[in-house]
Amino acid sequence: MDLRDADTADIEPIRTVAKxxxxxxxxxxxxxxxxxxxxxxxxxxxxxxxxxxxxxxRFIVAIDGGAVVAFAESYVVDRRERVGEIDxxxxxxxxxxxxxxxxxxxxxxxxxxDADVDAIEGRVLAENEAGAAFYEQKGYExxxxxxxxxxxxxxxxxxxxxxxxxxxxxxxSAEVHETDDGETVHVAYEESNRGSIAPxxxxxxxxxxxxxxxxxxxxxxxxxVSIDTMDRVECLECSNRIKPTRWDAAY
Numbered sequence: 434m435d436l437r438d439a440d441t442a443d444i445e446p447i448r449t450v451a452k453x454x455x456x457x458x459x460x461x462x463x464x465x466x467x468x469x470x471x472x473x474x475x476x477x478x479x480x481x482x483x484x485x486x487x488x489x490x491r492f493i494v495a496i497d498g499g500a501v502v503a504f505a506e507s508y509v510v511d512r513r514e515r516v517g518e519i520d521x522x523x524x525x526x527x528x529x530x531x532x533x534x535x536x537x538x539x540x541x542x543x544x545x546x547d548a549d550v551d552a553i554e555g556r557v558l559a560e561n562e563a564g565a566a567f568y569e570q571k572g573y574e575x576x577x578x579x580x581x582x583x584x585x586x587x588x589x590x591x592x593x594x595x596x597x598x599x600x601x602x603x604x605x606s607a608e609v610h611e612t613d614d615g616e617t618v619h620v621a622y623e624e625s626n627r628g629s630i631a632p633x634x635x636x637x638x639x640x641x642x643x644x645x646x647x648x649x650x651x652x653x654x655x656x657x658v659s660i661d662t663m664d665r666v667e668c669l670e671c672s673n674r675i676k677p678t679r680w681d682a683a684y
Contacts, residue, residue, distance in 0.1 A: 434533065436540050439492040439504060444481045446501035447494065450525050451476045457526035462560040463583055471583065491544050495524075495533050502528040505537040509548050510632050512651075513622050517545030519555040520627075538571060545597075552596045559589040568593040579624050579635065592623070610636070610649060612656045618646050626666070628652065630673040633666060 439447065452472040459468060484490050484506060495503035503524040510516050519541060524534050545553050555573065557564035558581070569575070573593035581590045608620045621642055624635035631651035638644040648658040650668035657669045667674040 434495055434497045434502070434531075434536070436493055436495055436536060439485050439494045441482055441485055443494050443501050443504075444478055444485070447481060447504050448472070448476050448478070450501060450504060451521075451523050453526055454523035457529075458561050458564060459558065462558070462588070463586075467583055491541065493537060493540055495537060497528070497533075503533045503537055505541055507541050507545060507553075508627065509545065509550055510625065510627060512625060512632060512634075514551035515549060517541075517548065517550040517553040518627065519553065522555070534567060535571070542595075550597055552594050554592065554594045556590050556592050559591050565591055565593075571595070577623055610654075610656070618656065620649050625651075626675045628666075628668075628673045628675045630671065633658065633668075633673070633675055 577592040
C-alpha cells in the first residue's frame with residue numbers, strides 16, 4: 434500500500450470511499466436518506482477539487498492495487514495556539530482492520546508536526562465507538578463535546594486532542610467578549626469551525642457554556658454572523674464563511 438498526495442483524478446474514488454465509510458460508521462444511528470444527502474453535500478466534486486488544489490490543505494490518499502482505499506484531510510488553524518485539525522479520515526469498510534487508518538494518521542501527524550503545530554485535533558460522533566477508540570488508542574485526549582445537527586436530529590460530537598508542545602496553553606478557557614449591541618458573551622476558543630478566511634468560534638451567553646449565542650468571526654472579531662437552515666454560516670461584516678458541518682469516520 435502506498436500513501437501519496439491526492440490529485441483531481443482521485444475525486445470519484447474518494448467520493449465512493451466517503452459514502453461507504455459513512456454508511457458503515459453511522460448507518461446504525463443516522464437514517465440512510467440523511468447519510469446520502471450528507472455525503473453528496475460534504476464530498477461534492479467542486480469542494481474536493483478545491484481542497485485538493487489548496488496548498489494549505491494536506492489531502493492524502495491510500496492506494497492499494499491501484500485503487501483508492503482510504504483518504505484523510507487536515508489543515509492548520511491559528512487560534513490562541515496553532516492547531517492541526519483533522520477534517521476527516523475515511524477507510525473503505527472492506528479494507529478496515531489492516532492498519533490503514535493508523536498509517537494515515539501517522540502521516541498526518543508527521544506533516545502537522547513539521548508545520549509547528551501546538552496540538553492536533555480530531556472529532557467524531559459519540560455514537561461512533563470505533564472512531565472514539567481509535568483516537569484514544571493513538572494517545573488523544575477527550576477534551577470536549579459539542580452538538581451537531583444531522584437531518585432533524587441532534588447528536589453529540591466528541592473532540593479529541595493530542596498536545597505536541599511541551600506544555601498545554603490556556604486553550605480550554607473562555608474569553609468574555611462584548612457584542613456590537615453591548616451584550617456580554619463568552620467565547621469558547623476550543624470549539625471552532627474552519628472558515629474561508631479565519632476560524633469561527635462558539636459563543637455562549639453564560640460562563641458555563643450552556644446557552645448558545647452564536648459565533649465569533651476570527652477574521653474581524655464580530656458576532657454579526659448568519660446561520661441559515663442549510664447550516665451555512667457567514668459573517669455579514671467580512672464575508673468569512675464555513676461550509677455545512679461534516680464529521681469523519683476516524684477509523
